[in-house]
Amino acid sequence: MQGAHRNSLRLLQWMMAASLALPIALFAIASAISYTSTNDIADREIERTLDVAHEHALKVFETIDRSLAELNEVVHGIPDEVIRSREPALHLRLKRLSDSLPQLKSAWVFDAQGRPLVNSIISPAPQMSFADRDYFNAHVDHNVGTFIGTPLTPRQPYQGARFFGVSRRRDSDDGSFIGVIQASVLPEYFESFYTRIGRDPGSFFAIGRTDGMVLAHFPRLDRDVRLDPGGPVGRKIAASPDHGLITIAWPSDGIERRIGYKRVAEYPIYVSAGLETSAIRARWYATIGQHLVFGVPATALLFLFLALAFRRTQHLQAEGARRRDAEEALKHSQRLEALGQLTGGVAHDFNNLLTVIRASVDLLNRPQLSEERRQRYINAIADSVARAAKLTSQLLAFARRQTLKPEVFDVGARVQSLHDMLATLLGPGVDIAMRLPAEPCLVNADAGQFETALFNMAVNARDAMQGRGKIVFTVQAATAVPDSLAHLVGSHGFVTVDVADTGVGIPAAQIGRIFEPFFTTKQVGRGTGLGLSQVFGFTKQSGGEVTVASEVGKGSTFTLYLPRVPAEILPRRQAPDTAPAVAGNGMSVLLVEDNIEVANFAADGLTELGYCVTLSDNADDALAELAGDADRFDVVFSDVVMPGKSGLDLAHEVRNRGIEVPIVLTTGYSQVVSQEGSGGFELLQKPYTIEQLSQFLHKAARLRQVGAAE
Incomplete structure (x- = not known):
């Protein structure tokens, strides 16, 4: 503990020195650039x-x-x-x-x-x-x-x-x-x-x-x-x-x-x-x-804050063990409060950060490191990106702001394909039974989010049974729906997915809170409280509902209601995420992105693949580029959330002007997209890789060529 205290003080000292050295260095660089520019x-x-x-x-x-x-x-x-x-x-x-x-x-x-x-x-x-x-x-x-x-x-x-x-x-x-x-x-x-x-x-x-x-x-x-x-x-x-x-x-x-x-x-x-x-x-x-x-007051203020923080840290460490427990409790409360704030708008900026981190995995090279260390660091960054993206997805799903990627799939076949994975996940003490329909039960939803929801319910059931018992997965056409869905019942009805367990059940006083984010009855460190929140957000955003029936000592049954689609609609196949990047061969891309780091990542990656990239940081400049000579662009790739006109506004205005350039949109979070959809335009979810981006751009360009040939 004493070593940790010394390290924290040393870190603050380094930060104080950096708060002066870094602005001075930046000022010197800016001065040199400004001098050249002025001349x-x-x-x-x-x-x-x-x-x-x-x-x-x-x-x-x-x-x-x-x-x-x-x-x-x-x-x-x-x-x-x-x-x-x-x-x-x-x-x-x-x-x-x-x-x-x-x-x-x-x-x-x-x-x-x-x-x-x-x-x-x-x-x-x-x-x-x-x-x-x-x-x-x-x-x-x-x-x-x-x-x-x-x-x-x-x-x-x-x-x-x-x-x-x-x-x-x-x-x-x-x-x-x-x-x-x-x-x-x-x-x-x-x-x-x-x-x-x-x-x-x-x-x-x-x-x-x-x-x-x-x-x-x-x-x-x-x-x-x-x-x-x-x-x-x-x-x-x-x-x-x-x-x-x-x-x-x-x-x-x-x-x-x-x-x-x-x-x-x-x-x-x-x-x-x-x-x-x-x-x-x-x-x-x-x-x-x-x-x-602006710089001198800001630097002085930062240095003052760090100096106060240094003195405050010294004072807090002097109090010792008497206040350690209270501080830990306060920190824990602050962490939970901060995590709760992530449910909404911060997800967009967080996904931008994830995109840049993933870009570093794809593009950066550190020759001063050994190959073994380089690979270890790259794998660690990639794993962190995957975990952070999953957490963001769960947060946004609960907030009903996640931009889903719907596809038509057979629920029964998808549940059946997950049997072996569920068996491994739940362990040998849990008996799995599946009751699946003979006829296809097709829904149009995000398959990845559906699987995540199924796993979350299964893990919740396993923990309720303490690792021993029976879980029954039932897929069937709904014969009745909750009152909240009665006005949505169409000619095709709903598909239900039941997950029933033989666990301890849920007390009636807690049933109303089980879908709240971070609410959990498990011991500290055994659960995040986000699993059922993701289930709730996914079903609501997919146009469905989730219900729970439970009795203490007799187990619980979670039921998902998802809108059914006609049986004659075949599932659409999607290219795997591991598909290789597609060479540009001179394809001209108008890239519209207000975040300079994300824009540079996409532009650098596409340029290395042979694309010709024109950057624009807002919709008005992009429209000016298209108005000047739209034929020189093969495709427009635009972020949705931007100051002023959004990417959707840009896409609609391009179409209203009669400009026949394919448009691909991207977003980490957009309330408009999550509520109203992408308006018929191709949508690439952040964080994305250069491989995924090149595939989407070529797909949009091919559709344009097919339309022109017809």
Whole structure:
């Protein structure tokens, strides 16, 4: 006992340490994932913004280029003297052009000496030379096409904002140089546009020439910036000259940014868009902060609870033997109360857990264990699953919420086939007699649950006889039914199964309680009190009734009433549970399951068998998948119990929309299914194996193919 006490304290200490270490580890993992995700999202935002800025710049320069080409056509072949004579009209034309394009400050036509012939600002044009400007010099010696100059300040007498020139060469018919056509473009036009689209904290935009001269910058700068082509930015752009993403300290202000760049078509221009890395980190900090807001109090509260539990455990152990009996009684009472709560809705989640455990048996592999230990563990898990599934089945049968799997079978033949098993179960001291009809007595019920009910009644009878006596099993067509079934008697009536014993009998005061869950007259540890509860639940859910007649000292007779079906209906054969899995061969399955663990188990198992699986965690998303292209799915496999629309709702809506895809449903517990049935759809009971699932899917697909052929 002292060793057990020390172990419990040590366990609590480990739990306290784990309550801190595990959240910290999970937080570190979540932080790393969140950091990567935040950076990926930022990169996508930068690329989208860069596409907008690139499209804008391309349209601006194409518009200016077309305007210069049109202006060149207007003055082409006209001598300078004629242009000067038409200067007032040409001035108005250039002014209209400048006014119509917000990116233009002015437009000019220069002669071969750099003197303006006409411009959009003032008429007549001033008699001064602009031959020293880069937008003029670039065209003197040879034709360079469209030239984009550096940012310039207007010279006297002109005033206003800074600009950069976009110019083209004027050629005579023989190709000799006769002047330049130029448009003065406002950098602030680009900066204003970037202000409108760069609303996120830390936004950055720039447009510049391929030689490193920056034409426009956001945030705005009060000085010119030229990037060194051999510097960090220039080298990275040279490695991928068309477009790319880089993280770098921007030379103009030294701020580290994540920047995307892209060349503007055939123009010697790059546009850039980006975010400050500090702003990206701020997003990540905000996300992590949300985790901390909930995680830190929860972790602290858990640690506090464990610390209180540790101190409480120490205190309780100090009391010793004086309170041990009272504690055991309290624990026993709590266990019974907890088991009673399992009768209803918790069965669904419990069966989901069983499905995942069984999936581990089917799929998991532990190479670090020896084969002998691996097999022992696997067998132990499989046995635990079988026992837990049987317990759940008994609980739900009593609650009349178990989803039964009915089949037509002959009750007399089934009872006869169980003779040897009953003899082994009841022991040599019990004499078994069977009175079976000559004609078939067919019922439509769950055969497995029927056998369980028969065994439960037989074991109850054996215990009442203390292992020595006689049990008589009688199967016959009912000649009379209890009052509770009188309104249900149809043309085929009922089949009765009597189990009579020569035991001690049941006191009249206890007969009303024998079907209650966990009620038992046996000694502690000799019975769970669930056997007769299962019998009661099975018969009620099968549309029948169970009665008991007993007299103390003279034995008891339990009678099952099950609805009879016509004799001409033959029993349906079911494939054994041990049938092998069916390969998918590319069959496409839409798997709808809100429990991620169950969904992953089914998807992994089916994928290994060659199925193509599409996952959806709710009915609305599944309907969207089917609405997009229903023909790409061979079958729909859906859980019944899900938030929002249930699997039955999904199945009915699919049929109402005229979508001809086979549907297989699954559930561990569903009140709607247990009360109203599966609506004609195939139903696979949880917990299921991958083998069973593959068989059901192929069965549904084959039925569809047969229907299409007919």
